[in-house]
Amino acid sequence: MIYGLTNIGVIHTAISLVAVAAGFVALIRDGKIDVRITLGKVYWITTVLTCLTGFFIFQHGGFGKPHALGIITLLTLGVAWVAGYTHVLGKLSPYVEVVSYSLTFFFHWIPGVTETTTRLPLGNPIFASPEAPELQAIAGLLFLVFLIGATLQVLSLRKHLPYSPKGRLT
Numbered sequence: 001m002i003y004g005l006t007n008i009g010v011i012h013t014a015i016s017l018v019a020v021a022a023g024f025v026a027l028i029r030d031g032k033i034d035v036r037i038t039l040g041k042v043y044w045i046t047t048v049l050t051c052l053t054g055f056f057i058f059q060h061g062g063f064g065k066p067h068a069l070g071i072i073t074l075l076t077l078g079v080a081w082v083a084g085y086t087h088v089l090g091k092l093s094p095y096v097e098v099v100s101y102s103l104t105f106f107f108h109w110i111p112g113v114t115e116t117t118t119r120l121p122l123g124n125p126i127f128a129s130p131e132a133p134e135l136q137a138i139a140g141l142l143f144l145v146f147l148i149g150a151t152l153q154v155l156s157l158r159k160h161l162p163y164s165p166k167g168r169l170t
Contacts, residue, residue: 004119012053013115016108019046023105032153033101035084040101047077047104054111065130066111073107076100094157099150106146113138 002010022043026033034040051070080100087093114135117126127135 004122006057008053008056012050012057015046015053016050016112019043019050020105020108020112022046023108027102027105027149031156032098033105035081035101043101043105044077044081047073047108050108069107069110073104076104076107080104091161094161095154098153098157102146102150102153106142109142110139113142 005013019042022039023033026039026043029039030037033043035044051074054070055067057066077100080097083089083093083100084097089096114130117135117138118128118130118132119125
């Protein structure tokens with residue numbers, strides 16, 4: 001075991017770090033996660049693999065909140081993909097796609113911060129449990145960052161999508 005992680009936990013963590021790095025670079029470089037380009041494909045694949053490997057980790061007992069988050073993440077990835085490739089939501093499709101991929105990036109941070117701060121430093125972790133009030137505050141702050149980023153993405157999309165003369169989407 002490395003840092004209290006099982007073998008599947010080590011693999012899961014390594015894959016998730018690739019996903020987070022790819023998502024971070026995409027958001028900084030392109031302002032969004034775009035699965036039509038290599039970096040976005042890496043993000044999508046490693047996020048799916050992160051979820052799938054997470055289903056085999058039961059460090060805290062049986063099926064729990066992290067497993068539920070994995071299911072929600074996979075569903076959100078599906079919504080983003082459908083919105084982006086089928087345009088089933090019409091004019092809302094590009095917005096749903098971009099915000100959904102960003103939401104999955106936010107989802108990565110919840111278990112990432114929780115697991116890191118409840119395991120490290122070894123023998124004296126920052127927080128005693130995943131229910132620590134400080135972790136709730138950090139999750140709230142991360143959600144605020146997501147909301148700000150998603151708002152900026154929507155505003156950016158509105159600038160670049162076709163408009164009618166009244167300034168509304170056509």
